Amino acid sequence: MGRSQVLQSSPSLQGKTLQKQALEVAGAYQYVLTFIFMGLFFTLLMVYLLFTSLWAFSVLYLVWLYLDWDTPNRGGRRYMWMRNWTIWKHQRDYFPIKLAKTAELPPDRNYVLSSHPHGIMANGIFCNFCTDSNNFCQLFPGLRPHLATLAGLFCLPVFREYIMFHGLCSVSRQSLDFILSQPQLGQAVVILIGVPRRPCMQSQETQRLRTPGPEAPRCPDSPRPPCCESGWVRVQVAGPCSSEALTLSQRASLVPVYSFGENDIFKLKTFAEDSWQHLCQVTFKKLMGFSPCIFWGRGLFSANSWGLLPFAVPITTVVGHPIPVPRCLSPTEEQVDHYHALYMRALEQLFEDHKESYGVPASTCLTFL
Numbered sequence: 325m326g327r328s329q330v331l332q333s334s335p336s337l338q339g340k341t342l343q344k345q346a347l348e349v350a351g352a353y354q355y356v357l358t359f360i361f362m363g364l365f366f367t368l369l370m371v372y373l374l375f376t377s378l379w380a381f382s383v384l385y386l387v388w389l390y391l392d393w394d395t396p397n398r399g400g401r402r403y404m405w406m407r408n409w410t411i412w413k414h415q416r417d418y419f420p421i422k423l424a425k426t427a428e429l430p431p432d433r434n435y436v437l438s439s440h441p442h443g444i445m446a447n448g449i450f451c452n453f454c455t456d457s458n459n460f461c462q463l464f465p466g467l468r469p470h471l472a473t474l475a476g477l478f479c480l481p482v483f484r485e486y487i488m489f490h491g492l493c494s495v496s497r498q499s500l501d502f503i504l505s506q507p508q509l510g511q512a513v514v515i516l517i518g519v520p521r522r523p524c525m526q527s528q529e530t531q532r533l534r535t536p537g538p539e540a541p542r543c544p545d546s547p548r549p550p551c552c553e554s555g556w557v558r559v560q561v562a563g564p565c566s567s568e569a570l571t572l573s574q575r576a577s578l579v580p581v582y583s584f585g586e587n588d589i590f591k592l593k594t595f596a597e598d599s600w601q602h603l604c605q606v607t608f609k610k611l612m613g614f615s616p617c618i619f620w621g622r623g624l625f626s627a628n629s630w631g632l633l634p635f636a637v638p639i640t641t642v643v644g645h646p647i648p649v650p651r652c653l654s655p656t657e658e659q660v661d662h663y664h665a666l667y668m669r670a671l672e673q674l675f676e677d678h679k680e681s682y683g684v685p686a687s688t689c690l691t692f693l
Contacts, residue, residue, distance in 0.1 A: 344417075349633065351414030352447075353624065356632050359445050363480030370481050385481060396478040398502050399470065400493040404456075407490060412455035419589065419639050421451045423458040424678070427645040431466025431510035434576035435646060436500075438517045440671065443586040444619050446516055448639035453514045454490040464643075467512045470503055504576050514581070577646035578663065580671040584642065584682035589634035593618035640682045644674040 340348075373382040395401055415421070429435055439449050452458050453469040460469060472495035478484040493499050495515065503511050595601040609615040623629030647666055652659060675690040 344414075347414040348418035349624070351411045351416075352418040352636075353633050354411065355415055355447065355450070356445065356621075356634065358486070360632070362486065363477065363483035366482035367480055389481065389484075396475065396484065396488060396492075396494040397496055397499040399499075399506075400488040400491060401485075402491040403489045407454065407456045409455070412451060412457040415447075416451050416455075416457045419447070419585070419634070419636055421448050421458065422638070422640045423452040423460065423463060424640055424642040425463045426643060426674070426677075429464050429467060429512070429577075429579065429643070429646060431464075433509055434504050434511045435467070435513070435579050436504075436576050437469075437512055437514045437579045437581045437643065438667065438671075439514055439581040439583065439641075440517060441583065441587050442516050443583070444590045444592070444617075446586070447589060447634065448583040448586050448641045449514065449516060449581075450490075451639075452641045454492065464512070466510045468508075468510055469512045469514055471514045471516075472500060473516070475499075511576075513576075577648050578667050579646045580644040580667060580674050582642050582644070582671065582674055582678070583639055584678070584684065585637050585639040586641075588637040589639070590619040590621050638683070640678075642674060642678050642682075644670055 370382045370385060373379055437453075439446075443449075449471065452460060453471050460467075469491060471490075471492045473487070473492050475494040475496050477487060477492075478494060493503065500513055500515075503513055595605070605615045605617070620630045621632055621634045623631035624633050647663065647670055649663055672690050675684075679688060680686050
């Protein structure tokens with residue numbers, strides 16, 4: 325693999341004024357508060373207004389929601405001026421967040437960027453692909469990024485508009501088919517892969533990185549190495565008939581993406597599989613499509629207290645080499661498995677090539693569940 329290319333757009337940690345530090349904290353904190361509370365707040369507000377003299381506002385918005393319901397499945401509705409907000413640059417500098425390029429992605433075809441790990445709020449992925457604070461347009465000229473996320477988020481009033489303005493769209497098959505079938509090439513769909521079989525394991529899998537001792541086995545050469553020692557990093561990849569099957573039917577190259585540090589910005593509470601808390605998580609996931617989890621960062625005014633401000637851990641999103649996939653309208657299971665195996669090998673190689681550069685011990689290996 326070639327050396328990665330990173331546009332050094334963030335200032336050094338030294339020499340920051342108090343005002344700059346405060347702006348960075350505000351940038352990181354507003355992202356968390358928006359992610360957690362914005363959808364709930366406007367949902368409750370719409371319900372409340374129905375019982376006041378301002379009920380017409382809620383009714384008009386509900387009419388708009390009905391008429392605009394299918395927009396998240398048709399590429400969303402982005403506005404470039406929101407991608408260039410200054411607040412995103414402050415959020416970038418807080419951690420800091422960087423975007424590394426290892427290969428050219430020519431705009432003469434489409435791409436499915438499968439990103440790992442999922443993390444709690446995908447801070448690095450949002451910053452790198454939903455904003456232009458790390459110069460995505462310069463690193464990958466001609467590409468139009470779309471971050472695919474849970475369809476349920478587009479049911480939340482006002483919040484749906486906010487995330488669509490930043491280039492988010494539904495992760496439904498209808499949505500991805502629509503984007504990748506556009507006559508204009510250069511569409512880049514970013515899919516957050518890594519939602520684990522067990523709820524809320526994504527942070528645990530890479531946050532508690534332990535370096536195996538000399539007696540621990542090295543990384544096997546198999547494209548799907550077994551889950552062995554607890555000190556190994558574990559990432560759950562997409563199964564058959566997911567993004568790999570999609571690329572077979574839409575003439576899009578598959579690109580592995582790994583965000584180093586994404587799982588380290590929050591701490592996570594995990595529960596035993598036989599506990600009632602874990603049962604509640606599983607049940608909720610079956611109903612809503614995602615698992616609730618207990619997480620925390622540092623306090624807003626003190627690094628020694630609990631809070632919702634993320635830990636200032638560097639995040640680097642490394643974009644790997646594209647895997648060409650031929651167009652096949654009806655891919656067989658063998659074809660899907662073949663390209664799925666190619667993808668896993670590419671992801672493993674991407675991790676091995678860059679782990680030491682971004683703070684992961686050399687003896688740490690990537691394994692697949």
